[in-house]
Amino acid sequence: MEKIERNIIEPITDVHLDEAKTGVLNWLQHLQKKTEDIFVRKGIVLAIIGFLLGRALILSQLAPFGLPFFAAVYMIRRDRAPISLIGLVAGAFSVHYSNGISLFASVFLLLLIYKIKEPGLDTQFKTMSLYVFTSLVVVGVAEQYIRNRTFQIYDGMMIGIEAGLAMILTLIFIQCIPLLSIRKKTQGLKTEEIISVIILLASVMTGTIGWAIYDLSVEHILSRYLVLVFGLAGGAAIGSTVGVVTGLIFSLASIASLYQMSLLAFSGLLGGLLKEGKKAGVSIGLLIATLLIGLYGEGSNNILLTMYESLASVALFLLTPATIIGNIAKHIPGTMEHSYEQQQYMKRIRDVTAQRVAQFSNVFEALSASFSQIDERVDVEEEDKELDYFLSNVTEKTCQICFKKEQCWSKNFDTTYEGMQEIMRQLYENDGQLPQQTAKEWGKYCSRSPQVISAISQELMYYQANQRLKKQVKESRKLVADQLLGVSAVMDDFAKEIQRERQNHHIQEEQIREAIQDFGLSIGHVEIYSLEQGNVDIEMSVPYCNGRGECEKLIAPMLSDILGETIVVHSEECAAYPNGQCHTVFRSAKKFTVETGVAHAAKGGGLVSGDSYTTVEIGCGKYAIAISDGMGNGERAHFESTETLKLLQKFLLSGIEEKIAIKSVNSVLSLRTTDEIFSTLDLAMIDLQDAKAKFLKICSIPSFIKRGDKLIKIESGNLPMGIIQEFDVDVVSEELKAGDLLIMMSDGIFEAPGHVENFDFWMKRKLKELKTDDPQEVADIILEEVIRAKGTIDDDMTIVTARIKHNTPKWAAIPVNSFRKRA
Incomplete structure (x- = not known):
């Protein structure tokens, strides 16, 4: 019973604890936001900084901080200038009434000069610094003359x-005011901006010189606190920089603080080096x-007091708070x-870009659906209307002047209508000939x-032309729909590719580095982008x-051996000098490779052939082989076939x-020109992972697959490209095997031997008689045999041959036992 009660009470207690934690966090966030609104947006922080800068002196005599701060606030946040002026004047009066009067007079003169000659936008900051210089010189000379x-x-x-x-301080403070008064998104600061912020903070702390709590100097406590914060946040470089700048400002304010520069700089350096120990390390x-x-x-006299301050x-x-x-x-x-x-920012940019691309993909998909929507009911209604218009x-040409019009159409409408419709159908089916x-x-x-029969026959020609035009329009709509759908699919894949974030493989990277280094090889960084089986992607510096x-x-x-699959060097960028680093990309090897050979000859032994070919490895592990034959010969045919393949x-x-x-x-070829210049296309797409091949033949010659003593013929029939805008593409699929030899050719090869009655049989015999399986040798032999x-x-x-081979790596796997991964 107690166990059951405990099991019931504990979850309830956990829920209440979670709710309490959530409530506390929400309250703290609300308090932080409220505090930020009061101090930053209301300008209270500017008043506090102004008060301390109004008190800040150099060599107990010079006060160069107050007027530059007011000028910077006036230039950046003019609405906050009054409250900053109040703080400045209050701080100056806390030192001596003459300081407050001089500062107020300098501000008044500065505003007067500014109103007389307001600077342009391009040089406003430089001009304002000159106005500050002038105001202080005039007020200083006047004060000196009045006093002495x-x-x-x-x-x-x-x-x-x-x-x-x-x-100089005017230009420095102008860079700092936006960070104190404007709530901006997180951004990296330049080195000059970081130094400017440090100078401002050190100048503010100078205003605390002379303050003490139980004989502990406030400026020493705050300056070392500043070094601790920046040492933990930025490391040794930033920590030592803060120490040097702060110590320099303090030493200018008071000669007695000269040794503080060494203490602060050394503290920032040590604290930054020990930042891996978090707050404890920096404090030590x-x-x-x-x-x-x-x-x-x-x-040793004052060491105890100094330690208390630290x-x-x-x-x-x-x-x-952290x-x-x-x-x-x-x-x-x-x-x-x-x-x-920065990574989060780039991720947001990437997500927004992927979202926009996905939206465009949806637009193209919607357009495709709009083009492909065909309402069969509407088509039937349109056909009935067209038939009515036809009859x-x-x-109108025959029955309107006939004396039996009323009898045929009023009393026997259905019989007359069906009779004319039957005549129309039989004329259409019998090419204009009506059975007796x-x-x-x-x-x-x-x-x-x-x-009536003559009128129906005449109208039928227009009707058929109209039907052909409608069919072409429907086919064009379908082609556009397919194209839009294809673009949509490509953009959708692109959006998914953009959203693919580099996965964190820190453990695997360290294990791979250790495994290779244990073997005795020294390597630099290892970055794993993918460990997916068959799609491994690793970048390494050696x-x-x-x-x-x-x-x-x-x-x-x-x-x-480590990843359990064949890995090869995809690309390698060698170092330019002996002590440099080589950057290498390792990826999964394809299971199959394609070795090609090409032989071709132009008509009459000329230089320009109307045939074109291409062999290219495209994305997703596919290899494309294509031959295009432009109609005719010469440059125009070469241009057409080349453009087709491009x-x-x-x-x-x-x-x-x-x-x-x-x-x-x-579609592009058929719409591009009205000339009767067409081209054929013979395309083979080979998947390098499973050796499956797709053959798409557009009015092209049959291809052959030689598998040992067995020959497989690949053929299909389509019109040449560019004749009509829409045609069906027959796809022939075939499973290739390692050792298969694929032979593709143009009609110049297939139809060349004029004395051969059955070229199909002749070609098969020549292929069976081959004593080699080298693709280039096979292409040369076949071309030579045809010409002879x-x-x-x-x-x-043109003849293109390709041999399918297992992708056997040059080097066997080296056993490594320290790390083994199976995807």
Whole structure:
């Protein structure tokens, strides 16, 4: 009973705990958003920064921070300028009333100059920095003259230094204001922007000089806290940079803080190097640096106080939420957080692109469905209407002037209508000849029988022409529908390919690296893009091997044993210098390969042949072999056949299915010209994974498959391409085997031997007599035999042969026992 109650109570408790955690997280997110709205959007953070910058001094005399900050806020967020001015003036008055008056006067003069001569958009930032320089010089000279009634060279130099620093700080602060007042999407910061932010933060902390809590200096605590945060977020480089810049700003503000630059820089370096230890590692780095630099800088007297300050900054650092540090790291290039953010951004871009492509795919699919919709009921109604129009035209020419019109159409409508319809049908079926029996029976019924039969025969020609036109329109609609559907399928596949995200195979990558390195080979990075059986894709960098072929001879065989399938070198980019890295791509080997041979001759031994051929491996592991014969000979025939193959190759490489590709090519050829220039096409598509072949023959010569002593003939009949816009493509499928020899030829080969009565038998005999299975030798032998048998070359001749072979790797797999993977 207790067990049952416990089993019931525990899930309920877990549910309540989950609800409580969710509620707390939601409350924290709401609090964070509210705080951000108050401090960032309302401009409170600008007022706080302004207060501290108004207090910041250099050498206890110069105040170059306040006016540049106001100028930057006025240029970027003019609506927040008043609240920032309040903070600046309040901070300046907290130091001395004269500082507040001088700052207010400088701001007033700056705004006056700005209103008199408002800068252009192209140079507004540079011009504003010059206005700041001018305002500080004028106010400084006036203040010096009013206070001392004299003006010395030293005073002028100090005023010039203060104004010059302010001019530079104006350009620096302008880059920082957008980060403080505008809620922007995460983006990487440039090096200059990072340095500008650090200078601004260090300048703000300068305003805390002189503040102390239990004898602990606030500026020291905050500066070391800043180094800790950036050391953990950005690493050693950013941490040391923050330490140097912050220490430099502090040393300018107070000579007594000069040694702080060494302490902060060393702390940032050690903390960044120990960032793998998270907050604890960075904190230990600060404490070590404090101990070493403290002993070196001030001796053992103040080391305890310095350690207390570091411990206070560590405590503040440990209380800082990890999300804040993570948000800072997202803006620093080179960090993992920034890389992840960039990957997420690229993923969003990829998803949006894939979605748009998928939408276009749906549009083409909808268009295809719209073209392919044929309402049979509407077709029947249209046929009835056309028949009515047909008979109306006949009766208008014959029955309108007949005295028996009322009797035929009013009293015997059905008999008259069916009789004319029967005459029309028999004329259509008998090529315009009406059987005597039908004519005799109609003559007994109709008094104007010859005129009616003649009118029906005449109208039938127009009716048939109209039906042919409608059929062509329907066929064109179907072709367009097929083409649109093919484009839709290609775009849909493309969208899916875009959305294919590189899978994380960190464990497998490390195991492959260890397995190969344990064998004694040194390799660089390993990136696995796919481990799918038959579709393995691995990229690897290896040291320069001086042409010894380690990738092909050692690494690929080892990967073959590791992955349980044959892996080959797909591409290799060798290093340009001895100590460089070679980049190699390893992929799954195809189960079959195709070795081809070609022999051809132009009519009369000429240079330009009307035949064209192509052998190309297209995507998805398919190999295409095609021969096209342009009608006639010479350049025009060569142009037609070449264009046919170029168009076909582009369609096939785009991923469109073979039948649709051929129909599309035919449509282009038939619409391109009205000249009677046509071409044939003989296409073989071979799947390199299972050796299945599809043969598509458009008015082409039969092909042969030689399998040992057995010959298989492949043939089908279609009109040449370009004659009509729509035609059916017969597809012949055949399962090829390793060792098969495929022979494809143009009509110049097949019809050349004039004395041979049965060329089919003659060709089979020649193929059986072959003593070689080398594709190129077979092509040369067949062409030579045909030319010898004919004696002359009366037509363009082309023969393409292909041998199917098992893909046997050059190197056997090397056993590796440390890692074994089965997909």
